[in-house]
Amino acid sequence: MSSTIPKLAPKGRLKYDKVRGNHLLLLPEKVVVLNDSAASILTLCDGKDSVHTITEKLRSSLQLKSSQATTNGLPDFQKMEEDITNFLKEMVDQGWVVMQYDRAQE
Amino acid sequence: MIEHKNNRVQPPYSLLAELTHRCPLHCPYCSNPLEMTLKDHELKTEEWCRVLTQAADLGVVEVHFSGGEPLLWGEDLEALIHHATRLEMYTNLITSGIGLTTEKALRLKDAGLANVQVSFQAGDAKLSDQIGGFKAFDQKRKAVQAVKEVGMHLSLNVVLHRLNIDSLDEIITLAEELEAGRLELANTQYYNWALLNREKLLPSREQIEQASKIYEEAISRIGNKMEIIWVIPDYYASTPKPCMGGWGAVALTVAPNGDVLPCPTAGMIEGISFENIQKSSLNQIWYESTSFNAFRGEVWMPETCRSCDLRHEDGGGCRCQAFALTGDATATDPACHMAPEHSIIEKAVQNANSSSEKPSSPVIYRNYLQHLK
Numbered sequence A: 001m002s003s004t005i006p007k008l009a010p011k012g013r014l015k016y017d018k019v020r021g022n023h024l025l026l027l028p029e030k031v032v033v034l035n036d037s038a039a040s041i042l043t044l045c046d047g048k049d050s051v052h053t054i055t056e057k058l059r060s061s062l063q064l065k066s067s068q069a070t071t072n073g074l075p076d077f078q079k080m081e082e083d084i085t086n087f088l089k090e091m092v093d094q095g096w097v098v099m100q101y102d103r104a105q106e
Numbered sequence B: 001m002i003e004h005k006n007n008r009v010q011p012p013y014s015l016l017a018e019l020t021h022r023c024p025l026h027c028p029y030c031s032n033p034l035e036m037t038l039k040d041h042e043l044k045t046e047e048w049c050r051v052l053t054q055a056a057d058l059g060v061v062e063v064h065f066s067g068g069e070p071l072l073w074g075e076d077l078e079a080l081i082h083h084a085t086r087l088e089m090y091t092n093l094i095t096s097g098i099g100l101t102t103e104k105a106l107r108l109k110d111a112g113l114a115n116v117q118v119s120f121q122a123g124d125a126k127l128s129d130q131i132g133g134f135k136a137f138d139q140k141r142k143a144v145q146a147v148k149e150v151g152m153h154l155s156l157n158v159v160l161h162r163l164n165i166d167s168l169d170e171i172i173t174l175a176e177e178l179e180a181g182r183l184e185l186a187n188t189q190y191y192n193w194a195l196l197n198r199e200k201l202l203p204s205r206e207q208i209e210q211a212s213k214i215y216e217e218a219i220s221r222i223g224n225k226m227e228i229i230w231v232i233p234d235y236y237a238s239t240p241k242p243c244m245g246g247w248g249a250v251a252l253t254v255a256p257n258g259d260v261l262p263c264p265t266a267g268m269i270e271g272i273s274f275e276n277i278q279k280s281s282l283n284q285i286w287y288e289s290t291s292f293n294a295f296r297g298e299v300w301m302p303e304t305c306r307s308c309d310l311r312h313e314d315g316g317g318c319r320c321q322a323f324a325l326t327g328d329a330t331a332t333d334p335a336c337h338m339a340p341e342h343s344i345i346e347k348a349v350q351n352a353n354s355s356s357e358k359p360s361s362p363v364i365y366r367n368y369l370q371h372l373k
């Protein structure tokens, strides 16, 4: 799973809704309100990065946000990748994300 | 920031943009009003762009371009899609498929179109063309191929009624064969044209039961490969359907002439005057207008609903149906078994289930030319 490449399904669009102050996933006949972490994961599902890379990116952006804090405050990498994987599996089941298998990283 | 005069009123999520009432088909259940907007009174491209900008400011995130047949509008649909896309709104085209060539589909996609919903009248050519009153089936198939070819998401919509519900199997097979991402099985809603034809269109209980079996089977067989949507029609349910999340709650419709409505059929309710986009802004209409505020909250509700716990779920049912059947838009929706006028529904249902010969009055096809506003 770590090397698979998730991509937002072509029917879906992400949007930050200024009027309501929410991240949204727009689908045919459906609007899903996303929490911040769901939105930041989905934003990275561009069909280029693997789950592993996405985890790295999210982790370093967390690091940036808590600039003074040490890495102690950050979740364990493995745990984080697991959480992201589980979230993405749910998204795949809903048909909102598609998974591609990356041969280059075999 | 928008100042909300009424704090409970939330911004709308979606806009149904009815570009024109003109349509090559003549479906006898069409939800368009009996009196349609004349071509000369249709909004122009710039006016629609203004509507879209105002809608985005108001909080609308999804736009459904519809009609009639939106491809017959004749003004610049691509410009509207482009404009809506720039405003980060999700765009959907609701079409009969007539006029949707691969070239056209590609241009619409390039403009930003995210989804295309093509209607079919049945699963096979003969019945489909007969119901639509137009030889459309093969053109619809071509339109679907065009959508697929250019790589847009495809939804199919089929309105179900007495004349096609027995071939639900074929309809589902067609959708699978066409590789639709979503199949919407819409029950006929008995207002406007459909109400004129209710006797011809209302299915029997047996038909509904058979259809539910087919639907359940299809759901478990197909899984999440294709989303299939269907609910038991309100004439056969004991409580009414909540009307699109409530009157003036999540969606709004702009009619071809610029009238702003809480739902596509609301225009038929007499005694309420709906404001026009050429005179007021969308924001003003959504938050301040008498029409949009008419059935918000619970103050307007009849005693039957006000004292019922289900009012939070269904909001007392559909205002258009209440008006169409009882002449009073504030009545409890007759589809509810507790409604004082539920007998209207019961009679129609009885009629649909009696074995006696139906009077052979012809189906009334929707007709644009004879019914101009």
Ligand code: SF4
Residues within 6 Å of the ligand: B023, B024, B025, B026, B027, B029, B030, B031, B032, B067, B068, B069, B096, B119, B366
């Ligand atoms: S229901 Fe039929 S006649 Fe009415 S707009 Fe749709 S395709 Fe046209």
Ligand code: SF4
Residues within 6 Å of the ligand: B239, B240, B304, B305, B306, B308, B309, B310, B311, B312, B314, B315, B316, B317, B332, B333, B336, B337, B338, B339
């Ligand atoms: S009485 Fe009114 S609120 Fe209660 S179920 Fe019937 S329509 Fe809904």
